[in-house]
Amino acid sequence: DGGITQSPKYLFRKEGQNVTLSCEQNLNHDAMYWYRQDPGQGLRLIYYSQIVNDFQKGDIAEGYSVSREKKESFPLTVTSAQKNPTAFYLCASSERDNQPQHFGDGTRLSIL
Amino acid sequence: RKEVEQDPGPFNVPEGATVAFNCTYSNSASQSFFWYRQDCRKEPKLLMSVYSSGNEDGRFTAQLNRASQYISLLIRDSKLSDSATYLCVVKNTGGFKTIFGAGTRLFVKA
Numbered sequence: 001d002g003g004i005t006q007s008p009k010y011l012f013r014k015e016g017q018n019v020t021l022s023c024e025q026n027l028n029h030d031a032m033y034w035y036r037q038d039p040g041q042g043l044r045l046i047y048y049s050q051i052v053n054d055f056q057k058g059d060i061a062e063g064y065s066v067s068r069e070k071k072e073s074f075p076l077t078v079t080s081a082q083k084n085p086t087a088f089y090l091c092a093s094s095e096r097d098n099q100p101q102h103f104g105d106g107t108r109l110s111i112l
Numbered sequence: 113r114k115e116v117e118q119d120p121g122p123f124n125v126p127e128g129a130t131v132a133f134n135c136t137y138s139n140s141a142s143q144s145f146f147w148y149r150q151d152c153r154k155e156p157k158l159l160m161s162v163y164s165s166g167n168e169d170g171r172f173t174a175q176l177n178r179a180s181q182y183i184s185l186l187i188r189d190s191k192l193s194d195s196a197t198y199l200c201v202v203k204n205t206g207g208f209k210t211i212f213g214a215g216t217r218l219f220v221k222a
Contacts (some may be wrong), residue, residue: 033210035212041214042199042212042213042214042215043156043199043212045209045210048209088153090155090156098143098144098203099144100144100146100158100161100201101158101210102158103155103156103157104155105154105155106154106155
C-alpha cells in the first residue's frame with residue numbers, strides 16, 4: 001500500500017540530546033513537509049522540501065534540522081537547541097504544489 | 113490578522129442535523145483550498161478539495177467565494193462518526209506554502 005510512514009510513534013528526549021524522527025513515503029511525491037502541532041492548536045510548518053537535496057525553513061525552524069538525500073525520505077532532527085520540543089510531529093507529502101498533502105500518523109515527542 | 117481563520121468551536125449538534133463551517137483567508141492570491149478532518153490524537157486526513165464552482169461528496173458540500181475570500185463546508189444528516197475537528201487549508205500561489213486553520217471542533221450527539 002502506498003503511504004507515509006513515520007517512526008517511532010512515541011519518543012522521549014533527555015536534556016541536551018538530539019533526536020531524529022523518521023519519515024518515509026512511497027507515493028513518489030516530490031514535496032515533503034514537517035509540521036508541529038501543540039495541544040488545541042493548529043499545525044505549524046517547520047521545514048519543507050520540494051526536491052531532493054533542497055529544503056526551506058518554515059515558520060518555526062529554529063532548533064530543528066532536516067535532510068533530503070533521497071526522494072522518499074525526509075528525516076527531522078530535534079536538536080538540544082529546541083527548548084520546548086514536546087509536541088505532536090507530523091510529516092506530509094504532496095505530488096505538486098497545488099495538490100493536497102497527505103500525512104503520516106505522527107510522532108509524539110516528550111521530554112524525560 | 114491570521115492568514116486563515118475558522119469559526120470558533122465547539123459545535124454541538126444532534127444526529128441528523130445540518131451544520132455549516134466557514135473559513136476566511138486573507139491572501140487574495142490563494143490558489144488551492146481543502147478541508148481536512150482530524151480525529152483526536154490522530155493525523156489530519158483529506159476530506160475534500162474545494163473548487164470554484166462548489167463541489168459535493170455524499171453528505172458534504174464545499175463552496176468557495178473568492179470575492180469575499182471564504183470557503184465553507186456543509187454537512188447534512190450528521191452522524192456520530194462525523195465528530196472530529198475540521199481544518200480549513202489554503203495554499204498560496206508561487207510556492208509550497210500551505211496554511212492550516214486552527215480547526216473547528218464538531219460534536220455530534222445521539
